[in-house]
Amino acid sequence: MxxxxxxxxxxxxxxxxxxxxxxxxxxxxxxxxxxxxxxxxxxxxxxxxxxxxxxxxxxxxxxxxxxxxxxxxxxxxxxxxxxxxxxxxxxxxxxxxxxxxxxxxxxxxxxxxxxxxxxxxxxxxxxxxxxxxxxxxxxxxxxxxxxxxxxxxxxxxxxxxxxxxxxxxxxxxxxxxxxxxxxxxxxxxxxxxxxxxxxxxxxxxxxxxxxxxxxxxxxxxxxxxxxxxxxxxxxxxxxxxxxxxxxxxxxxxxxxxxxxxxxxxxxxxxxKDGEGATKLIECRALNVPSERDGEIFAKSIICSNLVKTAFFGCSANWGRILDAVGYSGGDFDINKLQVCIGSSKGNIMVFKNGEPVKFSAGEAKDILSEDEVYISLDFNSGSHNVRCWGCDLTYDYIKINGDYMS
Amino acid sequence: MxxxxxxxxxxxxxxxxxxxxxxxxxxxxxxxxxxxxxxxxxxxxxxxxxxxxxxxxxxxxxxxxxxxxxxxxxxxxxxxxxxxxxxxxxxxxxxxxxxxxxxxxxxxxxxxxxxxxxxxxxxxxxxxxxxxxxxxxxxxxxxxxxxxxxxxxxxxxxxxxxxxxxxxxxxxxxxxxxxxxxxxxxxxxxxxxxxxxxxxxxxxxxxxxxxxxxxxxxxxxxxxxxxxxxxxxxxxxxxxxxxxxxxxxxxxxxxxxxxxxxxxxxxxxxxKDGEGATKLIECRALNVPSERDGEIFAKSIICSNLVKTAFFGCSANWGRILDAVGYSGGDFDINKLQVCIGSSKGNIMVFKNGEPVKFSAGEAKDILSEDEVYISLDFNSGSHNVRCWGCDLTYDYIKINGDYMS
CATH class of the missing domain: 3.60.70.12 (L-amino peptidase D-ALA esterase/amidase)
Structure with missing residues (x-):
């Protein structure tokens, strides 16, 4: 429709x-x-x-x-x-x-x-x-x-x-x-x-x-x-x-x-209008065994302070993304996992077949400098797709929530 | 010993x-x-x-x-x-x-x-x-x-x-x-x-x-x-x-x-030496039914970004503390709960009998300006005591983790 x-x-x-x-x-x-x-x-x-x-x-x-x-x-x-x-x-x-x-x-x-x-x-x-x-x-x-x-x-x-x-x-x-x-x-x-x-x-x-x-x-x-x-x-x-x-x-x-x-x-x-946020982060968990699995993976990523600060810095820091998937509690096969980051400016693959994929940090920064960006994880282990949304963690979040007494 | x-x-x-x-x-x-x-x-x-x-x-x-x-x-x-x-x-x-x-x-x-x-x-x-x-x-x-x-x-x-x-x-x-x-x-x-x-x-x-x-x-x-x-x-x-x-x-x-x-x-x-931290926050869950309950309550509090930023601002923000207890997943009776904040400089009660206790924000700020502070929650519903430790969330955390690409 x-x-x-x-x-x-x-x-x-x-x-x-x-x-x-x-x-x-x-x-x-x-x-x-x-x-x-x-x-x-x-x-x-x-x-x-x-x-x-x-x-x-x-x-x-x-x-x-x-x-x-x-x-x-x-x-x-x-x-x-x-x-x-x-x-x-x-x-x-x-x-x-x-x-x-x-x-x-x-x-x-x-x-x-x-x-x-x-x-x-x-x-x-x-x-x-x-x-x-x-x-x-x-x-x-x-x-x-x-x-x-x-x-x-x-x-x-x-x-x-x-x-x-x-x-x-x-x-x-x-x-x-x-x-x-x-x-x-x-x-x-x-x-x-x-x-x-x-x-x-x-x-x-x-x-x-x-x-x-x-x-x-x-x-x-x-x-x-x-x-x-x-x-x-x-x-x-x-x-x-x-x-x-x-x-x-x-x-x-x-x-x-x-x-x-x-x-x-x-x-x-x-x-997108989260406190202090400069950008919307959409996390896509693709081809997962169930919606619940997808939620567990995607929510773990959008809630990670380390992922959120990385995206504030426009860094395609896939190590932090994998770390958050790893501690999410969900089960997955790292050798089947493909990780991409992207925005309206383009899309790059950063992890595949259990190993990093080489990419240009400059190109990644350019892609991630948009105010709406995404992380896409293809788990190749099912037919469900789930999207979750978060925002970056910035100096302004600290200012809004920590500065009022000083 | x-x-x-x-x-x-x-x-x-x-x-x-x-x-x-x-x-x-x-x-x-x-x-x-x-x-x-x-x-x-x-x-x-x-x-x-x-x-x-x-x-x-x-x-x-x-x-x-x-x-x-x-x-x-x-x-x-x-x-x-x-x-x-x-x-x-x-x-x-x-x-x-x-x-x-x-x-x-x-x-x-x-x-x-x-x-x-x-x-x-x-x-x-x-x-x-x-x-x-x-x-x-x-x-x-x-x-x-x-x-x-x-x-x-x-x-x-x-x-x-x-x-x-x-x-x-x-x-x-x-x-x-x-x-x-x-x-x-x-x-x-x-x-x-x-x-x-x-x-x-x-x-x-x-x-x-x-x-x-x-x-x-x-x-x-x-x-x-x-x-x-x-x-x-x-x-x-x-x-x-x-x-x-x-x-x-x-x-x-x-x-x-x-x-x-x-x-x-x-x-x-x-x-205490957490990234960007200015202080150690000890959270005590007292008189809880089990150690597991105590961990659930205390960890929820020390992991809350809103509590962490409040303590960076030296604010006895008990609303955020109660909020984190409330969503922790543990069960408790709010009418039995007593909440104190303190440090080596003193101790003040902020919540009791289901209602706020009046306190001086200035005194609280003074107490919380120490580099080791605590939050004490007495649940009056058991005999177990649990301590967990965290740190505040500061501008330097964002700087360390978000600034490297700019």
């Missing part, structure tokens, strides 16, 4: 509006409060951090998702509302009830997410004062403000939508997300909110979400630290008018494919 | 001599070839990297250790002899046979180790030309030269010995080691060579080595990248004259305790 991605976002599907304002948490008039609202009830699903310590808004959202339906998402940046005890749960519930009251919907139909500093109680009064204005500003163009309001040290808002057809009817999926970042010294969170007007059962919606998350967000790493607040939410209001997708038929497969492609695009944006 | 550690090394036990010279691999007259030799046969054992890709010298050494005896270790720095195919194996074998020929011992009684660049064939001719000189220089004072000859980007040689008594007879264990470093752009290796004059069976020697490695070298991390060359070797020549230790009796327990304490000291030196 050839898809056209549009630089719009969560308000592109029929019936969705959004807004983003400054409520004062971040200060300096920076936007820090976002709202997404559907004109009608949505089948909804969420995928959350596997961290044992979960932020209060995640616990509240999981509870509100038991009905598998929702109408709205409220999210703040600047404070993660994590490790904040009972008060944290009360504050997250209150964020939902404020939106519900102001917009005349049920509290349980509001989902909530937070990103920012850990362990500081939320300034719920400022949020309370701001929600009426937030609801009033709901608009089709509001995706821009909303995508800014969830940013922390992201250097650009991540917002995108895609149009396609289901049963001959125009359908849209929109998304906004934020990556790992530090506006305060102690947080890093990935949030992604997805909207669609496709009519799909809540069970299949959840299934499609999980499947697409597995091969997109779960295949990126900026620094290996899994946040306490990671949240991906999807809301489908069915306004596109297709007959409800209730089976894993061709319609479901179309929806899944579009969702996957969209989430992969957003995930790559997040990896 | 109160032990006195001496700044000597592998030649402190009776019957051991050592030497270290420059053979030309590193250039600039830098020492790069080391030899340890016992006057009599030694029961010997080794522990090696778990990386699936193992350096040629490891394969050769594992083969020579099948007899569980050895007389000598030859080691070079500047070239890891890894991913070098059949020629690599031949070269590692040749290093052993050169020593054997020159000193009149069996080839199978020589062990070999290498550290340095991956994937470059060894300059075996230079080694061949230098071995006669290396053997001629064997001396009781040679531990100094040898400990320098195995260094890469280590900023100081790691050499130590300890005297104690077994059955009323004076006994000694000596050690030299090197940490993770880069003399060329693509390697990082830990080597540790231990000598002793204690008379102990090869089976118990191996058991004690494995046990001590588990709680020392296996509890440090500089950057999470397991090398292809990691090697710990021990040789016991029995010249102290004690009756051979053949059972897990009190003598064995004394030997094990001394070996553990010595290896912990050396492991901490390696962590």
């Amino acid at each position: 050839n898809l056209k991605f549009i630089k719009e976002g969560i308000t592109s599907p029929k019936g969705f509006m959004s807004s983003g304002i400054s409520c004062g948490i971040k200060g300096k008039n920076l936007k820090d409060l976002a709202l997404v609202m559907s004109a009608s009830p949505c089948n909804s699903a969420g995928v959350f951090t596997k961290n044992k310590i979960k932020a209060a808004p995640i616990l509240v959202t999981q509870n509100h998702l038991k009905s598998k339906t929702a109408r709205a998402i409220i999210a703040n940046s600047g404070n993660a509302n994590t490790c904040t005890g009972k008060k944290g749960i009360e504050d997250a519930e209150k964020m939902c009830s404020l939106v519900a009251k102001e917009s005349g919907i049920e509290k349980d139909d509001v989902l909530v997410a937070s990103t920012g500093i850990i362990g500081v109680k939320l300034d719920i009064d400022s949020i309370e004062n701001s929600v009426p204005h937030l609801v009033k500003k709901l608009d089709k163009e509001g995706y821009k403000d909303a995508s800014e309001a969830i940013m922390t040290t992201d250097t650009f808002p991540k917002t995108l939508s895609v149009k396609f057809e289901i049963q001959g009817k125009p359908a849209v999926i929109g998304v906004m997300a934020k990556g790992s970042g530090m506006i305060h010294p102690n947080m890093g969170t990935m949030l992604s909110f997805i909207t669609t007007d496709v009519n799909i059962s809540s069970d299949l919606l959840e299934k499609a979400l999980r499947e697409s998350v597995r091969i997109s967000y779960n295949r990126i790493s900026v620094d290996g630290d899994t946040s306490t607040n990671d949240t991906v939410l999807i809301m489908a209001n069915g306004l596109s008018g297709n007959e409800m997708i209730e089976k894993e038929n061709e319609d479901y497969r179309i929806f899944l494919e579009v969702l996957e492609k969209l989430n992969v695009k957003i995930a790559k944006m997040i990896a | 109160n032990l006195k550690f001496i700044k000597e090394g592998i030649t402190s036990p009776k019957g051991f001599m050592s030497s270290g010279i420059s053979c030309g691999i590193k250039g600039k007259n830098l020492k790069d070839l080391a030899l340890v030799m016992s006057a009599s046969p030694c029961n010997s054992a080794g522990v090696f990297t778990k990386n699936k890709i193992k350096a040629a010298p490891i394969l050769v050494t594992q083969n020579h250790l099948k007899s569980k005896t050895a007389r000598a270790i030859i080691a070079n720095s500047g070239n890891a002899n890894t991913c070098t195919g059949k020629k690599g194996i031949e070269d590692a074998e040749k290093m052993c046979s050169l020593v054997a020929k020159e000193s009149g011992i069996e080839k199978d009684d020589v062990l070999v180790a290498s550290t340095g660049i991956i994937g470059v064939k060894l300059d075996i001719d230079s080694i061949e030309n230098s071995v006669p000189h290396l053997v001629k220089k064997l001396d009781k004072e040679g531990y100094k030269d040898a400990s320098e000859a195995i260094m890469t980007t280590d900023t100081f040689p790691k050499t130590l010995s300890v005297k104690f008594e077994i059955q009323g007879k004076p006994a000694v264990i000596g050690v030299m080691a090197k940490g993770s470093g880069m003399i060329h752009p693509n390697m990082g290796t830990m080597l540790s060579f231990i000598t002793t004059d204690v008379n102990i069976s090869s089976d118990l020697l191996e058991k004690a080595l494995r046990e001590s490695v588990r709680i020392s070298y296996n509890r440090i991390s500089v950057d999470g990248d397991t090398s292809t060359n990691d090697t710990v070797l021990i040789m016991a020549n029995g010249l102290s004259g004690n009756e051979m230790i053949e059972k897990e009796n009190e003598d064995y327990r004394i030997f094990l305790e001394v070996l553990e304490k010595l290896n912990v000291k050396i492991a901490k030196m390696i962590a």
